[in-house]
Amino acid sequence: MKAIVTVVGKDRVGIIAQVCTTLAAYQVNVLDISQTVMQGYFTMMMAVEVSECTIPLAQLCDAMEEAGKEMGLSIKVQREDIFQAMHRI
Amino acid sequence: MLNAKDIMQTQDMIANQHLDIRTITMGISLLDCADPNMDRCCEKIYRKITERAKDLVKVGEAIEKEFGIPIVNKRISVTPIALVAAACQGDDYVPIAKTLDAAAKECGVNFIGGFSALVQKGATESDWKLIRSIPGAMAATERVCASVNVGSTKAGINMDAVAEMGRILKKTAEATAQNDCMGCAKVVVFANAVEDNPFMAGAFHGVGEPECVLNVGVSGPGVVYHALQSVKGQPFDVVAETIKKTAFRVTRMGQLVGVEASRRLGVPFGIVDLSLAPTPAVGDSVARILEEMGLEVCGTHGTTAALALLNDAVKKGGVMASNHVGGLSGAFIPVSEDEGMIAAAERGTLTITKLEAMTCVCSVGLDMIAVPGDTSAATISAIIADEAAIGMVNSKTTAVRIIPALGKNVGDRVEMGGLLGSAPVMPLHTESSEEFIARGGRIPAPLQSLKN
Numbered sequence: 001m002k003a004i005v006t007v008v009g010k011d012r013v014g015i016i017a018q019v020c021t022t023l024a025a026y027q028v029n030v031l032d033i034s035q036t037v038m039q040g041y042f043t044m045m046m047a048v049e050v051s052e053c054t055i056p057l058a059q060l061c062d063a064m065e066e067a068g069k070e071m072g073l074s075i076k077v078q079r080e081d082i083f084q085a086m087h088r089i
Numbered sequence: 090m091l092n093a094k095d096i097m098q099t100q101d102m103i104a105n106q107h108l109d110i111r112t113i114t115m116g117i118s119l120l121d122c123a124d125p126n127m128d129r130c131c132e133k134i135y136r137k138i139t140e141r142a143k144d145l146v147k148v149g150e151a152i153e154k155e156f157g158i159p160i161v162n163k164r165i166s167v168t169p170i171a172l173v174a175a176a177c178q179g180d181d182y183v184p185i186a187k188t189l190d191a192a193a194k195e196c197g198v199n200f201i202g203g204f205s206a207l208v209q210k211g212a213t214e215s216d217w218k219l220i221r222s223i224p225g226a227m228a229a230t231e232r233v234c235a236s237v238n239v240g241s242t243k244a245g246i247n248m249d250a251v252a253e254m255g256r257i258l259k260k261t262a263e264a265t266a267q268n269d270c271m272g273c274a275k276v277v278v279f280a281n282a283v284e285d286n287p288f289m290a291g292a293f294h295g296v297g298e299p300e301c302v303l304n305v306g307v308s309g310p311g312v313v314y315h316a317l318q319s320v321k322g323q324p325f326d327v328v329a330e331t332i333k334k335t336a337f338r339v340t341r342m343g344q345l346v347g348v349e350a351s352r353r354l355g356v357p358f359g360i361v362d363l364s365l366a367p368t369p370a371v372g373d374s375v376a377r378i379l380e381e382m383g384l385e386v387c388g389t390h391g392t393t394a395a396l397a398l399l400n401d402a403v404k405k406g407g408v409m410a411s412n413h414v415g416g417l418s419g420a421f422i423p424v425s426e427d428e429g430m431i432a433a434a435e436r437g438t439l440t441i442t443k444l445e446a447m448t449c450v451c452s453v454g455l456d457m458i459a460v461p462g463d464t465s466a467a468t469i470s471a472i473i474a475d476e477a478a479i480g481m482v483n484s485k486t487t488a489v490r491i492i493p494a495l496g497k498n499v500g501d502r503v504e505m506g507g508l509l510g511s512a513p514v515m516p517l518h519t520e521s522s523e524e525f526i527a528r529g530g531r532i533p534a535p536l537q538s539l540k541n
Contacts, residue, residue, distance in 0.1 A: 080091070081345055082345060085341040086341050
C-alpha cells in the first residue's frame with residue numbers, strides 16, 4: 001500500500017534526512033520525493049510504500065505528526081487512494 | 090502519477106474549505122426483534138444494535154486517520170420502530186426509545202434514527218402509538234431521532250396524521266422546554282421519505298433494505314463556494330460546470346470512504362448521498378454559495394433559480410463519482426445549521442414563504458426553522474400540509490423540521506449548539522388554518538400525467 005507524506009515548515013539543514021530516518025525506523029520505503037522552497041517555507045511530498053511498516057498505518061500517521069512537532073514541521077501521512085480517487089477517473 | 094498540485098488541492102479542501110465526510114450511517118434491520126413482551130423486545134433490540142455496530146466508531150476513526158479526512162459523524166439507522174413494536178403489548182413506546190438511546194451510547198454514535206412511522210396512506214394502531222410516544226421519547230432520550238412520513242406521490246397526504254403531527258410537535262416542544270425545545274430538532278415530518286437516507290434526523294432503515302448496510306453522506310459547501318469564487322461574473326454554463334466538477338471530487342471521497350468502511354465492517358455498501366450539508370461554521374454555508382452567484386443576500390429574488398441550478402449540478406457531478414447514489418442527494422437548506430441562512434433570516438430577507446419556494450428545488454424541505462412559541466398546532470399542521478403537497482406533486486422528498494420556541498417571539502434566538510446551531514425565531518402568518526386542518530381525511534394522490 002502506498003501513502004503520501006507531506007512535510008511543510010521553515011527551511012533548515014537536514015529536514016529530508018530527519019524525516020527519512022524516522023520513516024526508515026518504521027520500515028517505510030521512500031519511492032519518490034519532490035520538494036520545493038517557497039518564500040522560505042520548505043514543502044516536500046513523498047510517495048512511500050507502507051506495506052512493510054512495523055506499526056498500523058493509523059499509528060504511523062500519529063507518530064509522524066508527533067515527530068514533526070518536535071522538528072517544528074507539519075507532517076501528514078495519508079493513503080494515496082484519497083488523491084487518486086479525487087483526481088483520476 | 091500524482092502531481093504536487095493535486096495533492097495540495099486536496100489538502101487545501103480539507104484544511105481550509107471544510108471538506109469532510111459528513112456521516113457514515115449503519116442501517117440495521119430490527120424486524121427480527123419483534124416480541125409480544127416489551128422488555129424482551131427491548132433486550133433483542135439492544136443486543137442486535139450493539140453487536141452489529143460495535144466497531145462502527147473504531148473503524149470510522151481509523152479511516153479518518155489513514156486518509157486524513159474527517160468523518161464528522163458515525164450514526165445508526167434502524168427499521169421504523171412502529172413496525173418492530175407492532176406485536177408488543179402496551180401503549181407506550183418510550184421504553185424502546187430509551188433502549189435505542191442506550192445502544193447508541195454504548196456504540197459511541199451521536200444519533201440513532203428510526204423512531205419512525207410510515208403513515209402516508211393510513212396509520213396502524215402501532216403507528217399511532219409511536220406517534221403519540223414521540224414527545225415522551227424526545228424528552229427521555231438524548232440521541233434518538235424520530236420521523237413520520239405523512240404523504241407520498243403515490244398515496245396522497247394523510248391529513249389526520251398531519252393534524253396529529255402539529256399537536257405532537259407542540260407537545261414535544263413543551264416536553265423539552267427546559268432544553269430550548271431541542272426535542273423538535275430531532276423530529277422530521279416527511280413526504281416521500283427515502284429508505285436509505287444517512288442524514289439525521291430523518292434517517293431510518295427501510296424495509297426494502299438488506300439486513301445491515303452502510304450509507305455515506307458527503308458534504309462540502311465550502312469547497313463549492315471556493316470554486317465559484319474563481320469564476321466570478323461568468324455565465325451560468327460555467328457556474329454549473331464548476332459545481333459539477335467540484336461535486337464529482339467531493340463524492341469520490343464519499344465513495345472511497347464508504348467502500349473502505351463497509352469492507353472493514355463486513356457490511357454491504359449501500360449508497361452515497363450526494364448532499365451539500367452546511368454547518369454553522371463560517372465558510373461552510375449553502376447560503377453563501379447562492380450569494381456568490383450574485384445575490385446580495387440569500388432569500389432575495391433569484392434565490393430559487395440559483396438553488397435550482399446548484400441542486401441539479403451537485404447531482405449531475407456526483408452521479409458519475411459513485412456506483413450507487415441515493416438518500417436525499419441535493420443541497421440542504423437548514424436555517425439554524427447554516428451561518429449564511431441565519432444572517433439572511435435575521436436581516437429579514439429570508440422569510441418562511443421564500444424558504445417554502447426554495448424547497449420546491451432543494452433536496453428536502455423546511456429545515457431547522459424556529460417559529461414563535463405561541464404558534465397554534467393547526468398552523469404547524471398547515472405548514473406541514475403545504476410542504477407535503479410540494480413533495481407529493483413534484484415527486485420529491487420534502488420535510489418539515491420546525492421548532493416552536495416556547496416563550497420566545499420574533500427577534501429571539503433558539504440555541505441548540507454543535508452542528509444544530511442556533512435559529513432566529515421567524516415570523517409566520519397569524520391568520521388561522523384551524524378549520525382547514527380540522528377536516529382530516531386524505532388528500533388524494535395527484536395525477537401523474539398532463540403535467541404543466
